[in-house]
Amino acid sequence: xxxxxxxxxxxRKKDHIALAFQSQVAAMQLDIRFNYEPLLSGHPQxxxxxxxxxxxxxxxxxxxxxxxxxxxxxxxKINHNLAKAAGIYGFGMGLGSCRxxxxxxxxxxxxxxxxxxxxxxxxxxxxxxxxVDRLIDTNxxxxxxxxxxxxxxxxxxxHVNPMQEWLQPEGDRLTRSSLEIISRLIDKxxxxxxxxxxxxxxxxxxxxxxxxxxxxQGIEFAAAGGTSFSLLELHRSDxxxxxxxxxxxxxxxxxxxxxxxxxxxxxxxxxLNTKDIIISGGVKxxxxxxxxxxxxxxxxxxxxxxxxxxxxQKDFDSLCEFIELQIQGYQIASTFFxxxx
Numbered sequence: 001x002x003x004x005x006x007x008x009x010x011x012r013k014k015d016h017i018a019l020a021f022q023s024q025v026a027a028m029q030l031d032i033r034f035n036y037e038p039l040l041s042g043h044p045q046x047x048x049x050x051x052x053x054x055x056x057x058x059x060x061x062x063x064x065x066x067x068x069x070x071x072x073x074x075x076x077k078i079n080h081n082l083a084k085a086a087g088i089y090g091f092g093m094g095l096g097s098c099r100x101x102x103x104x105x106x107x108x109x110x111x112x113x114x115x116x117x118x119x120x121x122x123x124x125x126x127x128x129x130x131x132v133d134r135l136i137d138t139n140x141x142x143x144x145x146x147x148x149x150x151x152x153x154x155x156x157x158x159h160v161n162p163m164q165e166w167l168q169p170e171g172d173r174l175t176r177s178s179l180e181i182i183s184r185l186i187d188k189x190x191x192x193x194x195x196x197x198x199x200x201x202x203x204x205x206x207x208x209x210x211x212x213x214x215x216x217q218g219i220e221f222a223a224a225g226g227t228s229f230s231l232l233e234l235h236r237s238d239x240x241x242x243x244x245x246x247x248x249x250x251x252x253x254x255x256x257x258x259x260x261x262x263x264x265x266x267x268x269x270x271x272l273n274t275k276d277i278i279i280s281g282g283v284k285x286x287x288x289x290x291x292x293x294x295x296x297x298x299x300x301x302x303x304x305x306x307x308x309x310x311x312x313q314k315d316f317d318s319l320c321e322f323i324e325l326q327i328q329g330y331q332i333a334s335t336f337f338x339x340x341x
Contacts, residue, residue: 033291034337041335049331051090054301055122055154055217055276056193060090061327062293066220066280066303067094067126067157067197076110078312081319083113083123085312089323092122092301094157094195094220094278099131101150102143114152124195125153129160130172133181141188155193155217158182161229164199167245168233179210186214193217195278200228201252202281205261211274212265218276220303224252225282227306255281255288259296266297278303286330294339 051058065082079095086093093113100107114123125147135141144156160178165171174181182196196211197220203211211219231249234242253261262277279292280303289302311319 031287033287033340034333035340037336037338044331044335052299054092054299055124055195057092057122057154058120059092059122059301062289062301062330063089063091063323063326064220064278064280064301064303065091065093065308066222066278066305067124067159068096068305068309074313075107078309079111079113080116081312081316082308083116084316085319085323086121087117088320089327090121092124093117094124094197094303095126095151095153097159098125098127098147098151101147102127102131102135105150108150111151119152122155123151123153124155124157125151126157126159128165128172129158129162129178129181130165130174132158132185133174133176134172136181136184136188141185144189144192155195157195157197157220158185159197159199159222160203161199163201163248164229164233167230167237167241167248169237171233179207182211182214190215195220197278197280198222199230200224200226200232200281201230201249202254202258204253205264208258208261209265209269212269212272214273216274218278219274220278221255221258221281223255223258223279223281225254226280228252255279255283255292256295259292263295263297275299277301280304283307286326287333290330290333290337291339 049060049062051060065086068078075096082093095111095113098111101111117123127144132144135143147153148156160182162174162178165174182194185192186194194216195218196216199222202221202223208219228249231246234246234249237245259279266272275298277296277298277300279289279296279300283289283292283302283304284307293300293302308319308322311322
């Protein structure tokens with residue numbers, strides 16, 4: 001016989017009465033991207049997702065830790081906490097700029113995280129396209145191979161940032177296009193696994209289409225909507241330069257717009273070399289991630305940086321709690337929400 005043993009009923013009902021007026025959601029606050037379908041599924045019985053292949057390795061979560069700035073006094077704690085969490089929950093990670101490790105190992109321990117995350121997950125080092133160009137011109141590409149060996153990294157993320165370099169007070173000037181530099185790198189190191197990313201303004205359809213023609217391991221959006229390193233550099237500039245050049249930092253592409261670009265490219269070209277995508281830039285939470293992954297018609301994960309950064313700087317338990325809640329939120333969304341057409 002059914003017996004209701006809910007001993008918290010009275011307390012809960014009091015909470016409902018007390019909190020009712022501050023718990024109202026106005027129609028204008030609704031997230032209009034989704035249909036809520038409460039009748040079609042039960043609650044998930046596990047937070048485990050099926051393993052899937054990404055960047056040539058296996059992952060358990062559709063989450064990517066996007067590259068964060070390196071070489072600071074906090075880098076070791078941040079990188080180590082994130083790598084340890086990646087190993088526990090089964091997602092991949094891109095390191096911050098590894099430029100300082102090319103010629104000396106003073107900060108190597110800050111970035112050496114492979115043992116913390118294990119061998120089965122993707123880990124990528126990171127260099128700017130200007131550094132790659134210089135290494136090619138000086139016949140020092142062996143330094144990239146040395147870097148990957150030191151870090152036990154699977155490959156190299158090349159961040160493409162001509163606008164940032166232009167606006168940076170001490171920025172480099174590129175005499176070749178980023179596409180030409182990447183193509184030269186592929187020619188000289190054909191076995192190198194490469195992911196190309198932007199740094200906060202995203203990429204337009206012609207740039208994306210050109211990248212899809214290359215034998216890359218993957219592409220990361222780094223779209224507009226999150227941290228813009230072009231705008232960041234303007235905050236480091238003098239007052240007049242910031243005032244005059246600030247409109248340049250407002251030009252770019254959102255992650256949703258780039259998803260549309262990629263879908264169009266995939267529809268028009270069946271024989272593309274690159275298939276794996278990291279959707280990043282303005283991805284604030286698991287709902288953004290679920291929405292964008294559901295719209296994209298190829299293998300993908302969603303990347304975040306600043307959302308994880310604030311917890312990675314704290315204690316490891318807080319970071320783990322945040323990640324577990326992100327995973328639960330994504331699972332709730334994928335169970336009960338469908339995209340509006």
